[in-house]
Amino acid sequence: MKILVVVPEFLPLDQIKAAVSTISSDLDVRNDTNFERSDAEILIVTTFTPVNAELLKKMPRLRFVQVASIGYDNVDLNAMKGNGIIVSNIPTASADSVAEHALSMVLSLLKDQRFLDSEIRSGRWPKITRSTDLMGKTFGIVGMGSIGRALASRLLPFKTAIIYYDIKRMSEAEEEEYGATYVDLNRLLSDADIVSVHVPLTETTRHLFNKSKFDLMKDGSIFINTSRGEVVVEKDLIEAIKKKGLRAGLDVFETEPPDPKSELLKLDNTILSPHIAGVTIESQMRFFKETIANVMRYMQGYEPNFRVA
Amino acid sequence: MKGYKIFGNVLRDLKLSPVLGNPGTTELPMLRDISNYVLTLHDGIAVGMADGIALWTRKPVLVNLHTDLGLGNAMAFLMTAARNHSPLIVTAGQQDQRHLAYEPLLSGNLTEMADNFAKYRTEVRKPDDIAYEIRKAYQIAEEPPRSPVFLSFPMDVMEAEGSYVYEDVARSTHNVMDEDDVIAVANAINDAKNPAVIFGSEIDEFDAFSEAMAFAEKLGCPVYSEPLGNRSSYPSDDPHYAGELYPAAALVDLDLMQYDLLLFIGSDLTLYPYTTDLILPGKRKIVIGLNNRRMIGETYRANPKIFLARILDLVHRKCNFRRSRDYMKLTDAVRDKKKMGQKYVSYRISKYFSDFTMVDEAISVSETLRHYFGYRPNGYFTARSGQIGWALPASLGIAMYNPKVVTVVGDGSLMYSIQALWTAKHYGIPLKLIVLENGGYNILRSYAMSYFPEISDAEYLRPEMDIESIVSSYGIDVRIADAELKELEWLRSGSDQKALIVKMDRSIPSMF
Numbered sequence A: 001m002k003i004l005v006v007v008p009e010f011l012p013l014d015q016i017k018a019a020v021s022t023i024s025s026d027l028d029v030r031n032d033t034n035f036e037r038s039d040a041e042i043l044i045v046t047t048f049t050p051v052n053a054e055l056l057k058k059m060p061r062l063r064f065v066q067v068a069s070i071g072y073d074n075v076d077l078n079a080m081k082g083n084g085i086i087v088s089n090i091p092t093a094s095a096d097s098v099a100e101h102a103l104s105m106v107l108s109l110l111k112d113q114r115f116l117d118s119e120i121r122s123g124r125w126p127k128i129t130r131s132t133d134l135m136g137k138t139f140g141i142v143g144m145g146s147i148g149r150a151l152a153s154r155l156l157p158f159k160t161a162i163i164y165y166d167i168k169r170m171s172e173a174e175e176e177e178y179g180a181t182y183v184d185l186n187r188l189l190s191d192a193d194i195v196s197v198h199v200p201l202t203e204t205t206r207h208l209f210n211k212s213k214f215d216l217m218k219d220g221s222i223f224i225n226t227s228r229g230e231v232v233v234e235k236d237l238i239e240a241i242k243k244k245g246l247r248a249g250l251d252v253f254e255t256e257p258p259d260p261k262s263e264l265l266k267l268d269n270t271i272l273s274p275h276i277a278g279v280t281i282e283s284q285m286r287f288f289k290e291t292i293a294n295v296m297r298y299m300q301g302y303e304p305n306f307r308v309a
Numbered sequence B: 001m002k003g004y005k006i007f008g009n010v011l012r013d014l015k016l017s018p019v020l021g022n023p024g025t026t027e028l029p030m031l032r033d034i035s036n037y038v039l040t041l042h043d044g045i046a047v048g049m050a051d052g053i054a055l056w057t058r059k060p061v062l063v064n065l066h067t068d069l070g071l072g073n074a075m076a077f078l079m080t081a082a083r084n085h086s087p088l089i090v091t092a093g094q095q096d097q098r099h100l101a102y103e104p105l106l107s108g109n110l111t112e113m114a115d116n117f118a119k120y121r122t123e124v125r126k127p128d129d130i131a132y133e134i135r136k137a138y139q140i141a142e143e144p145p146r147s148p149v150f151l152s153f154p155m156d157v158m159e160a161e162g163s164y165v166y167e168d169v170a171r172s173t174h175n176v177m178d179e180d181d182v183i184a185v186a187n188a189i190n191d192a193k194n195p196a197v198i199f200g201s202e203i204d205e206f207d208a209f210s211e212a213m214a215f216a217e218k219l220g221c222p223v224y225s226e227p228l229g230n231r232s233s234y235p236s237d238d239p240h241y242a243g244e245l246y247p248a249a250a251l252v253d254l255d256l257m258q259y260d261l262l263l264f265i266g267s268d269l270t271l272y273p274y275t276t277d278l279i280l281p282g283k284r285k286i287v288i289g290l291n292n293r294r295m296i297g298e299t300y301r302a303n304p305k306i307f308l309a310r311i312l313d314l315v316h317r318k319c320n321f322r323r324s325r326d327y328m329k330l331t332d333a334v335r336d337k338k339k340m341g342q343k344y345v346s347y348r349i350s351k352y353f354s355d356f357t358m359v360d361e362a363i364s365v366s367e368t369l370r371h372y373f374g375y376r377p378n379g380y381f382t383a384r385s386g387q388i389g390w391a392l393p394a395s396l397g398i399a400m401y402n403p404k405v406v407t408v409v410g411d412g413s414l415m416y417s418i419q420a421l422w423t424a425k426h427y428g429i430p431l432k433l434i435v436l437e438n439g440g441y442n443i444l445r446s447y448a449m450s451y452f453p454e455i456s457d458a459e460y461l462r463p464e465m466d467i468e469s470i471v472s473s474y475g476i477d478v479r480i481a482d483a484e485l486k487e488l489e490w491l492r493s494g495s496d497q498k499a500l501i502v503k504m505d506r507s508i509p510s511m512f
C-alpha cells in the first residue's frame, strides 16, 4: 500500500523515514506537496500542510488522511467527505505536553521569572518580588477536551479553584473527578485569576477572544493560549496587556512566526514560545507510535481510530 | 375530679402531646391519664427530644422527669434547651407532701435545682392549681425569650380531689415592635457610611428569612451570621452572605473592622476561646431582637420578622456588596477525597442530603459541614451550649414530625446518649445517623495542640470502641462507608433506622 508522508522541513526527515518504513517500504517522504501526481492511498501530514480539493486532484487514489497532531484545521473536511476519504487525527499524544507547557507559563508569570532572571544577568540582586502563589487562585479552563482535562488534573495538587467552560458540559462524575465547576464563558473570564485556552479553531472560536472578552477579565490576570493563534484578536490582547496589566503566555499567534515588529514582542509581562507546546522529545515519540499504529490499523483492514471524517 | 385526671385533661386541651420522659415511683400517680407517652432510657434524652420538637414546631413541649434524680440527670440538656430558646414545660414528681418533713427517699428541693435554667419554677400544692399552673407555665415558656419552665408535682396532689375548668392560653405571634424604635434605627442606618448586618438564629426562630433577604437586598451590604448559633440565620448561597463570624472577640473585631455601624438582628455573640476583653470597641452597635442578652450595643426589643418588614421602606441603599462565588468548595472536596478528609465528607453529605434538615454534632467537622451544607429555613440545628450527646435525641424529636432529618455526630459525641437508639427503634422513629469516626476527641486534641501540646496525644483524649457492634446491638441497620461514600444513597432512602459509619481522616485540625 502506497504511503505519502509530508512533514515540514524542521522535522528530522531521516528519523521519520526510518520509523514509517517499518510498516511499508512503498513510501515517499517529502517536505511539500509540489508534485504533479501521487498514487498514494495513505497520506500522513502534520498541521502545517493544507489538505484540500486541490491536493485531492493530484492524489486520485487517496483513501485515508492521517493528521499526526490534535489539530486538523489544515484539512478541508468537506472536500474529504465529498470524496469518501477517511480522516483521523491523534487526539491524545501531546495533551500532557501541552498541559505542562501551559502550566509552566502560568508559573513562570506568577513567579516573575523573566524579570528575576534578567535582573541577575544584568548584575543586580533584587530583594523584593512581585511573585505570587498559584495556590488559592481561581483557574479558568476554556475547553475541556483532552488538554483541558490533563491540565485540570495537574492543577488539583496546586490547591487552586478550578472553573471551566466548554460547549459541552462534563458529566457530574467527571466534574467531581477534576474538581472543576462549570460556568459560562463570560463568568469564567470575570471570575478567574488565570485563563487558559484549549479550544479547537472553528468558526465559533475564531477571534473569540476580542476586546469585549478581555474587558471582562480581572486587571492583572493571566491569559494563556496554547491552542490556535486565530482564536485571539491579537491587537485587542496587546491593548488589554497595556491597559489592564494583563499578563499573557502565548505559544500561538495570528501569524506564525509573528511579525518582528509586532508590539507583542516588546511587552514585558508576556512569555512566548514558537507553537511548540505539544512538541517535546517524549511527545514526538508518542506521535510517531500512535500515528504508525493507526496507519497500520487501516492497512490491516480495520477501521482507524480517532476518525474526524 | 382527681388531680391526675385534671393533669390529663389540661394536657389534652393544650395539645401537649406526646409526653416524653423516664418515670420513677414519684411519677406513677401523674401518668395514669396520659396516653401518648414516649419512653427514653435516660432522663436527658427526654429533654433533648423535646428540645428537637420545640425547635422544629416552635411550640411548647412537655417533659416528665423523675424527681431530683431525673432532673439532675437531665440538667445539661435543660441548659441546652434554655440556650436554644426552646419552650419546654419540664415536670417532675415529688414525694408525698405529708411526710416531706422527714426528707424521704425521692424528695428534694426541685425548684431550687431547676433555678439556673428554668425561667419560671414552682411546686404545685393542690389539685385546683394543676391546670392553672400548667397554663401559666405554657405562656411563660412561650414568651420570648422562649425558655424552659419547671413544675414539681407532689404525689398526693394527683390523688386529691379538685375541679377542672377549660380555659385556653394566648396563642400569641409575639409581634412586638415599637414604631419609634424602627424610625430611630432607620435613621442610624441612613446616616451610616458603611454598615454591616449580623443575622442570627432568631431569623429562623421567627420565620423571618424572606424579610431578612429583602432587607439585605435593599441595603446591599454584607451579611454575616452570628457565631455558634443553634439554627439557620441567613441563606448561605445568597450573594450578600459574607460568612460566619468566629466565636472569638479578636476575630470578630478583625472581620468587622471596616464597618461603622453594626446591626445585630436576631443575633447574639457566643464566644468560645478568650482572646480579648473588648468586643468591637468604639463602633456603633445596634441590637434588635427578642432573645439577646444585652451584652453589647443599643438594644431594641422587637420581633425581627416584623421589624425587618417595617423598616424596609425607611432605609436607603448603602453598599453594593456581592460576594464572589466560592469555586474552591468543589476543588477542595475532590482534593480531600483520598484521605477521607472533612471537606470531601462534608461535600458528599451535603449533596446527598440537600433537601434534608441537618442536626449537627460533628464537632471538629461542624464548621466545614456548615460551610458545605449551608443555612436554610428550619434546615439546620445544633446545640448552642456546646453540649455533646444532644444531637441524637434532638434529631429524633424532629424526626417525629419530619422524617427527612440527617444526624451527623462525632464518634465521641455518639456515646453520651447512645441509648436514644432504643427509643428510635422501639417507636419506629426515622433515623439517618452518620457517625464520623476519627478515633477520639479531635476538637480537644486540636485545642491541646495549640496550647498544651504535651497532652495532645493523651490516651484519655482517644477513646476508641467498636461502634458498629454498639449501634447494631440496638437493632439498627449499620454500614461502613466506602471511599465514594455511596452508602449515603442507601442512608437517604426509606424511613427506618439506619446508621452509616464514616472512617475519617484522623489528622488533628488546627484550631487557631
Ligand SMILES: Cc1ncc(C[n+]2csc(CCOP(=O)(O)OP(=O)(O)O)c2C)c(N)n1
Residues within 6 Å of the ligand: B076, B361, B362, B363, B364, B365, B386, B387, B388, B389, B409, B410, B411, B412, B413, B414, B416, B438, B440, B441, B442, B443, B444
Ligand atoms: C456533656 C459534655 N461532656 C463533655 C464535653 C467536652 N467535649 C467537647 S467536644 C468533646 C469530644 C467530641 O468528640 P467527637 O464527637 O468524636 O468529635 P471530634 O472532636 O472528634 O470531632 C468533648 C468530650 C461536652 N462538650 N459536653
